[in-house]
Amino acid sequence: MNQSIAYLGPAGTYSEAAALAYLNQQSVKFSGECSLCPYPTIAQTLRAVAEGEVSLAVVPVENSIEGSVATTLDTIWQLDQLQIQQALLLPIAHALLARTSNYEGIKTVYSHPQALGQCQQWLEKSLPAVKLIATNSTTEAVQQLDQDEFGGAIASMRAAELYQVPVLAYPINDRPDNCTRFWVVSLQPSQEGTHTSLAFSLPKNIPGALVKPLQVFAERGINMSRIESRPTKRAIGEYLFFIDIEADAEDPLVHSALDELNACTETLKIFGRYPVIFIKY
Numbered sequence: 311m312n313q314s315i316a317y318l319g320p321a322g323t324y325s326e327a328a329a330l331a332y333l334n335q336q337s338v339k340f341s342g343e344c345s346l347c348p349y350p351t352i353a354q355t356l357r358a359v360a361e362g363e364v365s366l367a368v369v370p371v372e373n374s375i376e377g378s379v380a381t382t383l384d385t386i387w388q389l390d391q392l393q394i395q396q397a398l399l400l401p402i403a404h405a406l407l408a409r410t411s412n413y414e415g416i417k418t419v420y421s422h423p424q425a426l427g428q429c430q431q432w433l434e435k436s437l438p439a440v441k442l443i444a445t446n447s448t449t450e451a452v453q454q455l456d457q458d459e460f461g462g463a464i465a466s467m468r469a470a471e472l473y474q475v476p477v478l479a480y481p482i483n484d485r486p487d488n489c490t491r492f493w494v495v496s497l498q499p500s501q502e503g504t505h506t507s508l509a510f511s512l513p514k515n516i517p518g519a520l521v522k523p524l525q526v527f528a529e530r531g532i533n534m535s536r537i538e539s540r541p542t543k544r545a546i547g548e549y550l551f552f553i554d555i556e557a558d559a560e561d562p563l564v565h566s567a568l569d570e571l572n573a574c575t576e577t578l579k580i581f582g583r584y585p586v587i588f589i590k591y
């Protein structure tokens with residue numbers, strides 16, 4: 311069967327690198343045709359799976375310096391039916407691309423807000439006077455350089471090569487061990503898993519409302535590897551809680567925890583069980 315994988319494009323983004331790493335690792339499974347489909351935003355990338363335009367999407371979820379990718383969490387909550395197949399941990403090393411030959415020539419730096427955040431200290435030290443402009447992706451930042459001869463872009467080395475733009479500095483991320491976690495999602499539940507992700511809203515904003523849902527895991531010795539809150543968008547001070555646990559949703563112990571969690575939350579959504587793969591270069 312023909313497979314298609316949506317990612318935040320255009321070609322050269324870290325999301326494309328994650329999609330290629332996934333494909334490489336699944337090469338036996340995808341022995342037939344498999345195409346990579348770039349989308350302009352993370353929300354559109356996820357919607358493409360929900361609407362059946364593609365079979366899979368690879369989206370960033372969390373970075374070791376900058377934290378959560380809010381659009382991914384918000385969209386996966388809204389779309390409801392998406393299931394995580396796999397988590398991929400990808401090392402991220404940013405480059406400064408520009409057509410001018412030195413830092414003095416750069417007046418504006420373009421990049422995805424996550425990448426700008428991951429290079430914040432380097433930018434303050436090396437280019438303190440430049441204007442920072444957010445783009446939809448790091449590759450879109452590189453494309454801005456066609457219209458701005460005084461511009462610089464924070465993007466991948468692969469983007470520098472693909473679009474033939476010189477690299478002025480590399481690596482420029484504030485920490486050498488910078489990495490981003492991606493989720494591979496589809497409409498089908500995964501057949502295996504060591505981790506499970508879910509999110510819930512609470513019935514009432516009262517003292518201790520979050521204690522019970524957390525106890526459900528603690529009482530069973532299930533380790534939580536992440537908790538993140540996002541606004542419900544209904545009223546100020548109302549939150550959704552996104553939780554990752556280091557356990558398989560199909561394990562009977564986890565099953566009972568999820569049943570109990572369902573009873574003490576307003577809406578509970580299980581985004582799937584999945585393995586975590588570490589990508590090395």
Ligand SMILES: O=C(O)C(=O)C[C@]1(C(=O)O)C=C[C@@H](O)C=C1
Nearest residue numbers: 323324325370422424447448490
């Ligand atoms: O703009 C890109 O290259 C992306 O793939 C997006 C993204 C992100 O949203 O976190 C992916 C990995 C890096 O953390 C920087 C940017």
